[in-house]
Amino acid sequence: MLIWIIFAAMTGAAVFALLWPLGRRSPDAFADTADAKSLYRAQLGEIDRDLGRGLLGAVEADAARAEAARRLLRTAEGEPELAGESEPALRRRRAASALALSCVPLLALLLYGALGSPSHPDQPLSARLQSVPSQQDFELALARIETHLAANPSDGRGWAVIAPVYLRQGRFDDAARAFAAAIRHDGTSADRLAGLGEARTFAAGGVVTGEALQAFSEAVALDAKNPRARFFLAVAKEQDGDNDAAVAALRALLADAPPDAGWTGMVQQRLESLAPGSTAGSTIASLPAADQQAAIRGMVDGLAERLKQGGGTLPEWTRLIRSQLVLGNRPAAIEAIATARQRLGQDAEAVAQLDALAGELNLREPQP
Incomplete structure (x- = not known):
């Protein structure tokens, strides 16, 4: 309702700005009566001079004197001289006023209907930031949490909420910092440690670094059945070139998986890439010689990168x-x-x- 009051006030101000010059009458040419009498007297003297020079005839001079005398008498008696307005001018002024009164509001409504959203309620950003998160769009919810954390950097639960979001968005460095902040301010848990390790792994291009390996090991120490930590520990063994240990770890992970676990397909694919036909390490052996060398070099480089990070x-x-x-x-x-x-x-x-x-x-x- 407030927005309509503001629009009405703005429209009224615009109409008033148009009508103000149209409604004003022209000021009297001479507001000072004494000055008017002097002018008329000077006019009589000018008529006499024109008559003496032959510029006016006697008849014209008499008529001019009579008109000047009448004006002088009206001024001397205090009678105001009415400026008078012609009928065509008055009609034009009235038509312009009516046009301004009708067209300006109508044009404003038409523009708002075409370019605005009259059927939607107003939604300022401050009000949307205070609304229920489930009713917000994703970007607004993320902005709301980031704004809150900027003002409250010690809110561990807030960091725990935003860390998985960063991870899904591919913002791995931000995710690692968020998981670390959640652990620092709100306590350690197996899921947070596993998330920290995963973020560090992806930030390193998929290499399980020393810091990531430490996070996964601590997660398994807290929860021996944590699937994410166990999976990446198996990946670390694979990157170290110990395919037999990696295959054994992945098989154990599948054996402990709940029936409705959604991640078993990914683990099965990883296992098949390492041990097709249940023969550990046969993937590399089945490759051409050049590809075998490249695969071995990739695993060695992964191990070197992880050990280079520390530990x-x-x-x-x-x-x-x-x-x-x-x-x-x-x-x-x-x-x-x-x-x-x-x-x-x-x-x-x-x-x-x-x-x-x-x-x-x-x-x-x-x-x-």
Whole structure:
């Protein structure tokens, strides 16, 4: 209702602006009576001068004097001189007023009906942000949550709500930060840790990094049956080149799956890609030689990327070093030994085994 009152006031102001100059009468040419008398007297003197110069005849001069005298008498007696208005001018002014009164509001209504939405109630953004989330469109709901979190960054539950949304949108870095904030401000849970690991994995291009592996391991420690964490742990084994362990983990995950689980199809496809015909590791063996080399290199690169991110056990580093040497990448194998020594420096036994491995494979760094 308020919007209609505002529209009516605006229309009235527009009409008033049009009618104001039409309704005003022309001001008197001379408001000062004394000035008018002086003018008329000067006019009589001018008539006499024109008569003396022969510019006026006697008859015209008498008529001009009479008219000037009549005006002088009216002014002297205080009678106002009416400006008078011709009938055509008065009709034009009335027609313009009627046109303004009728056409301006009509034109405004026609434009609003064509360009506006008269059947929809007003929906300002502030009111929509206060409405029930289930009645909002997706973008508005997301904006509402983001606005709330910007003002309340310690709201762990808000971060827990928005983190899966970021993950579905492909905003993996934002999803990882949101899951981490939810854990930090509202406590740890297996689902949040699994979501954090998944976001970190996709942010790294599908590689289960050391940080992601840690999150999945912590999730399984809290809930040994968490399907998402178990799946990505199996993917990590696959990327490490341990296909047998990956196949065993995926089969165990399918065995524990509820009958109505929607993710079993994806796990089955992954398992079939690793072990068609229930033969572990036969996928790579069935490929052409060139494709086998590319597949092996992809798994080794995935393991190297994950260990580069941090962490890693001695068996993982040993597998990476041997794999790099098998692929003929001796500099990468030497670099892996050096990095492993740094990461496992607190474990004297592990360092000793790395030194023994370097001697076995002739990968000792040259002395300066």
